[in-house]
Amino acid sequence: MSDKKQEILQELYPEDIYHYASKLTLGEAEVLQQTRQILEKEVRPVINDSWEKAQFPFEQFYKLADAGIMNSPKLFEGREGERKPREIYNAFLYYELARFDASVATFYTVHGGLGYNTLLLGGDERQVAEFAPKVANFEWQTCFALTEPDHGSDIAGGLATTAKREGDHWILNGEKRWIGGADTADIVPVFARDVDDHKIKCFVVRKGAKGYNAVPIQHKAALRPVQNGHITIEDVVVPETDRLQNINGFKDVANILIHTRADVAHIATGMTGGAYTATVKVANSRDQFGKKLCHFQITQEKLARMLANVTSAIAYSVRIAELMDEGEYEMVNSALAKMHNALVMRETAALGRGIVGGNGITLETDIARFFADAEAIYTYEGTHEVNALIVGREITGKGAFV
Ligand SMILES: Cc1cc2nc3c(=O)[nH]c(=O)nc-3n(C[C@H](O)[C@H](O)[C@H](O)COP(=O)(O)OP(=O)(O)OC[C@H]3O[C@@H](n4cnc5c(N)ncnc54)[C@H](O)[C@@H]3O)c2cc1C
Known part of the structure; x- marks a missing residue:
C-alpha cells in the first residue's frame, strides 16, 4: 500500500483493524477524505438541529457534490465511460456517510442508490443519457416510489397503483x-401495475406534475431530518417516453433491489462503525469512581464486542462489493448481508447507548442518533424477517413467505 493511501485510511478508519479499506485505490481514498472534510466542516455544525427540527440540511449536504462523490474522475481511473464507481468504493462511501449520520446516508441512498440505479438499470440509452448526468452531479434530485400504504413486505404481489395506457401516454392512480x-424530488420513479397486462412498470413523474401530491410523514422517531412522503397520485399523465423502457415486471424491480439492498447493508455497517467510534470517545473521556469509563473491565468487554461487530459488518460489505464487481451476485448475497449487518448495528448502538449512560440519550454524544435511527435501517430495504426468509429459501429450497 502506498504511504499516502495508508496515511489517509489510518486517519479515516482506525477501527478497520483488518485493513479492509486497503482495497480502495488512492483516488478513491482521496474522495472519501474530502467527503469527511465536508461532512465535518459543513454538516457537523447543523446535524443535531436538523434532527431535532426534522429538517434536512440541503444546503450543507449538496456541498458533497464538490467532492464528486458520484462522478469524480478519481473514481473512474482506468474505467472511463462507466456510469458508476467501483462497488468497493460505493461500500466505503456508504460507510463514510453512515458513520457520520444515518439520515445523510439514507438521503443519499434514496438519490444515488435507489433512484440512480432505477434510472441506470431501467432506462434505455436515451433515458440514461438524459437523466444520469444530472443525477450524478446533484443537479436533479431523484427518489424511488415503490412501497404503498397497504403493501410493504408483500409489494411484489400486492402493488396496487395502476397505469393505463392511452395512446402515447399513461394515466397513473394510487x-x-x-x-x-x-x-422535493425533481424526478420520481413511480412503480405501477399496467391494468392491461398486469405487469409492474416504472414511470418517471416530473416535478410539478398535475395530480401528484407528496406530504411528509410527521412525528417520526428515527431519521427525523429525512422527509418520507405519503404520495397521492390522481390521474397523473406520463408520456410513454418517460416510462423506463427496461422495467417490464417485478423481476426487473428485484434486480434493482439486489443492488440497493447491498447499499443499505453498507449503511448498517457505517452506523455500526459510527456508534462504536462515538462510544469509545465518551468511554475515554468520562470519569466515574475516579477513573475513565474505559478502565472498567465490563466496559472493555462491551467495546470488544462492538469492535467485533464493526469488523464482521465491514467483512460482509467488502465481500459483497467484491462479488458485485466480479459480476457474480444474487439476491441472497444482499439479503444475508443486510440481515446480518442490521442485527449487529442494532446491538452495537444499544451497547453504546448503555455505556454512555444518561448522556447517551442526548444528541450531544451522537450515540442517541445512531440508537434511534438504527430502528429505521432495521426495517427498510427488506425487514429482518423478509431478508431471513430469502436466506431461508436459499438454505431449504422452500419459499416460506406465505
Ligand atoms: C425510514 C423509512 C424509509 C423508507 N424509504 C422508502 C423509499 O424511499 N421508497 C420505498 O419504496 N419504500 C421505502 N420504505 C418502505 C420500506 O421498504 C417498508 O417499510 C418495508 O418494506 C416494510 O414494509 P412495512 O413497513 O409496510 O411493514 P410490513 O410489511 O407491514 O411488515 C410488518 C412486520 O411484519 C413482518 N412480516 C411481513 N411479512 C412477513 C412474513 N411473510 N413472515 C414473517 N414476518 C413478516 C415484517 O418483517 C415486519 O416486522 C421506507 C421505510 C422506512 C421505515
Missing part, C-alpha cells in the same frame, strides 16, 4: 408511502 425525498 398511493405510495414512506418515499424518501418525495416532496
